[in-house]
Amino acid sequence: MNTPIISFRDFTFQYRAQARPTLYNINLDIYPGEKILIAGPSGSGKSTLASCVNGLIPFSYPGESTGQLFVDGMEAKKESIFQLSKSVGTVLQDPDGQFIGLTVAEDIAFALENDCVPQAEMHTATKRAAALVDVENHLGYAPHELSGGQKQRVSLAGVMVDDVKILLFDEPLANLDPAAGKQTIELIDRIQKETDTTVLIIEHRLEDVLWRSVDRIVLMDEGRIAADLRPDELLSGDLLTRTGIREPLYLTALKYAGVDVTPEKKPAHPETLVLDEKDQELVRSWFHSVQAPPPPAAQAPLLEVRGLNFGYTKDRTTLRDISFSIRKGEMVSIVGRNGAGKSTLSKLICGFETPDSGSVFLDGRDISDDNIRTRARRIGYVMQNPNQMISKTMIFDEVALGLVQSGLKPDEVRARVEDTLKICGLYPFRNWPVSALSFGQKKRVTIASVLALGPEIIILDEPTAGQDFRHYTEIMEFLRDLNAQGVTVLMITHDMHLMLEYTPRALVFSSGSLIADKSAAEVLCDSDLVERAALKETSLFTLATRCGIEPPEQFVQRFIDYDREVREHGC
């Protein structure tokens, strides 16, 4: 515990292409066997910090550094990325992109192959690493036969074959469904205990990582270390909120209720948090004092799906007998594990695929015979990755694309594009190239390009994937505004916070069937449903149960309503 395994000394780093440093005077010691969470908003330098440790900087991303960085006794900038990779194993964010081999076994063995390890030894080491992460029965599988969580396990095994001393996880939760994310955190915890490695987790989803204990949280903000504290200490203060990291919801609830959160209360886990009788009473009386807002007036149904069945191949059904109805002006989330049929449903609604039986109604009219383009005038579809949608280099042209295709006159196109850009807050950028925008802004451009066609419904696939709290709020508030202006919004999401906070109603899918259609708060308080659809219970549910509040979903709903009030009026 005496010599640090990673040590930053007055370390400053500047990318070659940037005008200012990304990291300033970092001083940080990490000791062998520690488990550290590095949190911070996008652009805070947390990923840069990680790239310095694993050698991607300066190997792949050149730049200038001053000060010193020691990793496992080596001075990082004097060593090659290969030398560092013997000590530091990195699991990248994208489980698909980092899958190198054609099968699980080859992917795990990749590092050994590069090291010229003899084949017999390689086979034993691969099996051992696979067993460590429970993929030993899938050695012959190809990547497309695995779930996201399994792919991530394979990546982890691929770095564990090398007996690395440090494991680095770059946003391990970004591409997983909530249940798989939870399992990943459990797995990391187990591996660390079994192998006694040092673990660094880069994540902005604090509450999800804290499902298992970490030793310290390093909070990054604008290239500097804003805090380096034990979780209990950090969570008791207001540093998180100030740097734009979302604090766990149960803590926000406790603060609203007037409970004084101190390190002695051990606030890092909702289950083990110390709540005395007085605290519980405070929570209960807060719950009773908050009034539920009146339910909105029910509108006429806009989109109806009746008895939809579909399979990509004859012998495999992807969707089974799906029926539901969406009212005008609703905001609904569609949730469930990967492969449950959520994306397929949106493809059927948009007409990308044709159902085997059943039909889709819009305003009471069967639109089964309408083609993609006809449907697109009323139903907009926004893909998850904006880079897959944007096909023009200038923002104006991108938003105008659909209108130009519809044969509108140039001045009409201009007027409508400008209107749309104003609604989306992109008007000042109208003559900018798309490449100058951030990811979140690009997302906005893709939403604008769909809105320009004037749809009544938009369907968004994972609108906030990979976004930090600030960008998440930005995108979601924008969608909420659109919704208030009368656009009906459907969202496919893995984000339980999004579902709770922004969509009063949720459709839950599990292996091709619609298994629940009720309020988001009710869904997340139903343990059975949570289990079947690979969701994650909200910590508010835990808090409500611990304070003896019945029914817990009402507590959750009150919290969401109250929190919205607070954030809107800032009281």
Add this chain to the structure above:
Amino acid sequence: MAANTVLNYLPRKSMVHELTGTTKLAFFLLFTFASMITYDTRVLIGLMVISFAAFRVSHIKLREVRFMLVFMLVFLILNDVFIYLFNPEQGVEIYGTRHVIATLFWRYTITWEQLFYTFNISLKYFVALPIAILFISATNPSEFAASLNKIGVSYRVGYSVSIALRYIPDIQRDYHSISQAQQARGVELGKKEKLLARMKNSVNILLPLILSSLARIDTISNAMELRGFGKKSKRTWYVQRPFSRNDYLVLAFGVLILVLSLVITFWDGNRFYNPFV
């Protein structure tokens, strides 16, 4: 979901599949070389028998490789037709005699020599292609890179080929979803639209496809470097199998075929077997 590629590995239990990738690659090269050099009809027929036998042994069915077969036949017919159009007397020049069957018009006559020459050309296709198809569909793609490396190609090159194979289905999926999203914005790309409009509009798919592929390349190359790819001048292979008795036999057989066909072909100082004198 549309992940069916034109050429793919068809796993089977057969003698051909059990040979190592290196053997298959070496045999393929030896055999192709033999069939390219010779125009000797006797040799070609002999090679064709071997080629068909190998296909039979592999348990791969004709309909599974139908696309390649049709492609090959179309190519073969084009080849024969063009040879005839450009030089209807090629056969006469080669064999040195002229037996006319019929006269069509202008310089186009049909001669026994030309027919025999065309027959030989076609025969070469039937010799080489079953072995080529077999090599592609009976070699595990994982072993492909390893076998290239074994015969002296740099493992970096071998691995690039292998990674490209690995990403074809992903890029196809990308293409599919990008195309759908474009159609949802009114861009004419569907099957029912006019061909010209579809061609023009497919440019709209290119930019996003290229950008997302570049992002993929960035991620994969980082992932590979982080795991030590390119560190040493050599590497070992997880899937590489040791040579068995059959491998040595097949290799020896390959060399024998090449030597025999060279000897028979050049015995009389001519690459062509001449039945006309």
